[in-house]
Amino acid sequence: MNKLLFLLQKEFKQIFRNPTILRMIIIMPILQLILLPLAADYEVKNITVSIVDLDHSPYSNRLIHKIDASSYFKLVEYSPSYRKSLKTVGDGKTDLILTIPRGFEKTLIKENSAKLHLATDAVNGIRGGLGSAYLAQVVGDFNREIREEWLVLPRNSEIPQIEVTSANWYNPYSKYPLFMVPGILVVLVTMVGAFMTALNIVAEKEVGTIEQLNVTPLKKHEFILGKLIPFWVLGMVSITIGMVVAFVIFRILPVGSFLTIYAFSAVYLFGVLGIGLLISTFSDTQQQATLFAFFAMMVFILLGGLYTPIEGMPRWSQILTYFNPPSYLIKIVRAIYIKGSLFSDLKNDFYILIAFAIGFNGLAILNYRKRMA
Amino acid sequence: MMPEIVIHTENLTRRFGDFVAVNNISFDVKVGEIFGFLGANGAGKTTAMKILCGLLSPSSGVATVAGFDVYKENERIKENIGYMSQKFSLYENLTVRENITFFGGIYGIDRKSLKIKSEELIQRLGLGPEADKLVGSLPLGWKQKISFSVAILHNPKVVFLDEPTGGVDPITRRQFWDMIYEASAKGITVFVTTHYMDEAEYCDRVSIMVDGAIAAIGKPSELKQQFGVENMDGVFLQLARGAKRSE
Incomplete structure (x- = not known):
């Protein structure tokens, strides 16, 4: 001792x-x-997006504004063609390319659904994955919004909606x-x-x-x-x-x-x-x-x-x-x-x-x- | 009355794989003797010394130190010996006084007598103001003197010195040997390895190891006569010339 x-x-x-x-x-x-x-920090911010808007309609404009308003994305380029956008991905300037096809608005109203094209730079898998997931959420929001507007018009039938809300416990x-x-x-x-x-x-x-x-x-x-x-x-x-x-x-x-x-x-x-x-x-x-x-x-x-x-x-x-x-x-x-x-x-x-x-x-x-x- | 024996070995052997570092050595060291353990580099001196100090297990043979068996009672041996290694072994970032206190304490000297002893020691070595300096800042010769003094602070029966004077000037070496004589006069047996043949002359008895075995053992005067040479250098050269191992 x-x-x-x-x-x-x-x-x-x-x-x-x-x-x-x-x-x-x-x-x-x-x-x-x-x-x-x-x-x-796990949160991925400032995801750079290049948008190829081939529709130039009020709806496509609205979608672009919505993406621009989100804090996760930074619109770096409006490009006339997908091919051109792809080049910026190659240069590492863009993470995502969202292509709004010609006739997007028309199809959406007429056929009640329309397609968008999303391309992701997956060199950094986490960034690409989270980016496309975030963007899908924004598009989902957009979809809901326009449908709610349509609902106000009486001729439309109701659309069943399931909304997922989340609450963070302990670390709100x-x-x-x-x-x-x-x-x-x-x-x-x-x-x-x-x-x-x-x-x-x-x-x-x-x-x-x-x-x-x-x-x-x-x-x-x-x-x-x-x-x-x-x-x-x-x-x-x-x-x-x-x-x-x-x-x-x-x-x-x-x-x-x-x-x-x-x-x-x-x-x-x-x-x-x-x-x-x-x-x-x-x-x-x-x-x-x-x-x-x-x-x-x-x-x-x-x-x-x-x-x-x-x-x-x-x-x-x-x-x-x-x-x-x-x-x-x-x-x-x-x-x-x-x-x-x-x-x-x-x-x-x-x-x-x-x-x-x-x-x-x-x-x-x-x-x-x-x-x- | 026969003088008491403090170190006894019989056919002591240590192998490292195929290599026989220490090969069947047998010798006795008497109480109070200054026993020089000579040999060229790689002859097996340090290995043998480590076995006797309880730092290394022997492969075969018999050895006792201060009456305790190296196989089973190696921890009892440690209470009865002091050891100063080839590598410098005080703590460089402690002061002289702190080193003395620490090693004294480890050997079970109580704080009160430790204080007196360390004061005495500092006086005797003439350290004065250096006593509260970090050991790292002192010259090598000083460190070795302090190292030796610390090794015998607890009055061991035997003190093992592994090339204690390596790298110091002749005057300091001479002073160091004065300290060895003093210790021996107090009844402490000194077991010392060295490369300096003039130091071998200072020993009561020496053994010379060649290739792991003891090639000659006896008083320096006897050995010189036996080999028909004038000094220990001559004895050593004759024996070491036949060595097969070197560094």
Whole structure:
């Protein structure tokens, strides 16, 4: 116990003397929280549209105005021919081409339906897909409007209409930062926990001081606790800074309690510290540890549901996310922040995090040797 | 009365795959002795020393240090030895005083006596104002002296020194050897590897390793007589010439 105190004293002194670590802990949360929610936005805006109006009728005009009025689209060109428009797509100036065929209005009135042609640049699949979906919605609106007008005229028979309305629960205005910030907090804690620990231990290997420790009667568990506790504290500090930044910049506060967030983060951190320790047991240089950490971080984030919803993944990769600790904490912190979930709602996840903590640390302890075989 | 034996090895062997780094070495070191462990680069000195310190498992053979078995009681050995590695092993971003406190604490010295001991040590080394400077800012010779002092702070039975004087000037080396003599006078057994043959002359006894085996062992005067040469350099050259391994 006494030896552990000496070890902790040494670790904290070294941490406070290392400007890189302090900068990481303070600047990383601020930068990530400011940049990521603003830059990584799912909403696709400013979709460029080129319109080929071959009808030049009041109805076609009305449709064009409607598209122009939508905030999603930017009309960049009225083109006399589809062929000409296609060239602008090739130049990357246009995402969508809407062609209104000759006789659009006449057919619509006479035959009660008319065709439009929509071409999409699918190089960026998300942009193209969302763009054509948005445009289809605008056309649908337009269709409804004119039919409502017709309805006023008594000679028209009624048209059954089904309208889908949607309501966003918990995040009524679909505020993007509210969705991203909790996830980024988890990424932060993971980076501090896993990679700073790994790099710290591997640095001692590189310099040779670990050999000096291994030749002392210091117990394995004392060494491991002496390394884990400081980074556990740093992790808790960095999540605190992150939550403060989230409030100051985005005015985001959890609906649920801070205490619940801390309780889950505390257990989670021990798990990722175990990952860090494990990485350090099979890396001999900081370069190896960094490369491995980089790879692990990609997997953590991609399989964590930070950017892409886990429910949208294929089945096999959904199963992989069960073994990815960040996927749990991202889900948990989002639930606490956005829905105000209580500890009791998330109890099962708590047990899973405990299992991760025991598992990773157990593996690391088994793998850590004071003496080479 | 026979002098007590503090390090004992018998047919100690360490293999790395097909490579036999340490091949059947047997020797004893007596309490209070300064034992020089010589050999060319790659002869197996460091490997043997690591086994004795409990940093590396032996492949076969017998070895005890301070009466404890290297196979089963390696953690007990660690309570009784000090170790100064080839690589410099103090924390560069801690001050001299902090390093002393840390390593002393790890060896179980309580804070009160630690304070007295470190004060004493700083006085003896004449460090004064340097005591609160980061170790990284001190010259190499200083670092090695401090390193050695830290390695014997807890009064171990044996101190293992792996090329402790590499890269320092002759005056500092001489001072370093004074410190070794002092430690030996206090009853600490010194087990030292070196490349400097003038240092070999300072040892009570030396062994010379060639290709993983011990080629000669004895007092420097005996060895010089045995090989009919004037200094240890001559002894070493005669033995090392037959070596097949090199770096």
